[in-house]
Amino acid sequence: MPNPDALLYARHIEHRREEIDSILAELGYDGLLIHSGRPENRLFDDSHPPFRAHGPFVALVPQPFAADSLLEIRPGRRPTLWFCQPDDFWHMPPKAPADWLADPLDIEIVSSPEQWHERFGRQRALAVIGDERALGELLDGADLNPPELMWRLDEIRTRKTAFERDCIEHANRLAVKGHMAAARTFREGGSELEIHLAYLAATGLDQDMLPYNNIVALNDHAAVLHYQFRAPERPKSPRSFLIDAGADWRGYAADITRTWTLDEHREFGALIEAMDEAQRRLVDQVRPGRSFVDLHRQAHLAVAAVLEQAGIVDMPPDEQVDSGVSAHFLPHGLGHFIGAQVHDVAGLRDKSGQDLPAPESYPALRLTRKLEAGNVVTVEPGLYFIDTFLEKLKAGEHADRVDWQSVDRLAPFGGIRIEDNVLVSESEPVNFTRQAFAEAG
Missing domain, CATH: 3.90.230.10 (Creatinase/methionine aminopeptidase superfamily)
Structure with a gap:
């Protein structure tokens, strides 16, 4: 029997991908990268507040506590989730995404953000959503949080799937x-x-x-x-x-x-x-x-x-x-x-x-x-x-x-x-x- 979570999520991604593909084509972007975010230490401290992923990421990937992961969207192709699962003995790494997420997404497990940094550096006609402090290496030729794109993405989120x-x-x-x-x-x-x-x-x-x-x-x-x-x-x-x-x-x-x-x-x-x-x-x-x-x-x-x-x-x-x-x-x-x-x-x-x-x-x-x-x-x-x-x-x-x-x-x-x-x-x-x-x- 089909997993109802898988069916609902697959339809969610299909619907959103069609909307986003249309927006990217209209604005002239070859692709969109959405970063989940990165924990940042408090000032003059070596600990950070509890982490929660950025809203634009969670609205497409139901992984609210996955740090330093990246969703790659290319028009006409299945989105790819670059899921960061660090080899870390200080903290428990996040669990790999559930199987039902893999139906509409290609999932690539990486152990550090540097592994997806290398793939996207110096690409043109690319839009990136996230914090500049975490994404500086990706921004040579890419647009960070372009306002025209952001309000369009916000608008489609007002109507829930x-x-x-x-x-x-x-x-x-x-x-x-x-x-x-x-x-x-x-x-x-x-x-x-x-x-x-x-x-x-x-x-x-x-x-x-x-x-x-x-x-x-x-x-x-x-x-x-x-x-x-x-x-x-x-x-x-x-x-x-x-x-x-x-x-x-x-x-x-x-x-x-x-x-x-x-x-x-x-x-x-x-x-x-x-x-x-x-x-x-x-x-x-x-x-x-x-x-x-x-x-x-x-x-x-x-x-x-x-x-x-x-x-x-x-x-x-x-x-x-x-x-x-x-x-x-x-x-x-x-x-x-x-x-x-x-x-x-x-x-x-x-x-x-x-x-x-x-x-x-x-x-x-x-x-x-x-x-x-x-x-x-x-x-x-x-x-x-x-x-x-x-x-x-x-x-x-x-x-x-x-x-x-x-x-x-x-x-x-x-x-x-x-x-x-x-x-x-x-x-x-x-x-x-x-x-x-x-x-x-």
Whole structure:
């Protein structure tokens, strides 16, 4: 029986090769080399941060931890993967690629990058993607990261193939296992560190294999959007728990956020339920032709409605949004593309490569395009009680429209974010995250 992974991947490479061959011919290149990257030591040190391959490489070769490997693409020919498997007694060399990768690729094992350097030096009409510090010897006559080529390659990545969708869906299932274990540990009174370790154990992933650094925030730490620490001490009074944590499957990411509280904190629990309902309604609008900028405004209106209904802000939703009041509670964008990179490429450019910057009113927005079938996006509205923004609101002209006693009661809970990974299809949106939670029970 054919390996389903092999079939999906073979079709993925065939589809991408046709697109890339056309781009190379149009731009006049005889070939394209994509380097996976090379670990670089920290300044004044002999150790380096955890390595992860460059996004353009992983988008074609599902080997996110393969350093100093090279993908060679020549129009009309099977791509060749020059896979670096060094003879190294200091570190464990990477395993050779799985057999199913060999169907659409010619795989050449090399023990050092010098072996493929010799093959490509001084070639003309060649495009190279990677870091100049690692590829200097290849650049005599070759173009490094040519902008016209890069935006075209980024553009084709916005529409995910069946293989890529399968990888993101699988990564969501893996991440959901971690989220459920994290929620249990929170309810048992665990510390941020204990919750994080429970997440790793449930997913079977080491910290360095995650697509991004987990955000594990208890109580008011949830008001720090990218909270980076994991306190080992158990909180004396656990109130709330926000976890933004993902998983990796063959180089593709899941990016999921959930917020939890305990049964006795009914006011904050009601806010979580209202935000969850609002997020579901936003997901239902993730359809072809929909402007993500408009969807972001709908998110502000939804959060403003939650604030009004909870009695926190005494203003109609549209007035909150137009006056900027809602931005004090939702300071980030609604979402972004996701794929081989967590914040995947081309979110701020149109299909012709022209810049589509975020509007002045929404400077943190990472996606400004109209959605197309095949896009995979995150949908992550939030409602936070952040001191910096609350102080500005309190000093502004709309301070008397805010119930500051409610704010004072809720501020120790930090905030709420609900995030799903959603496929834009020709019909109904496909919510990989909710599906994974439903399957996990």
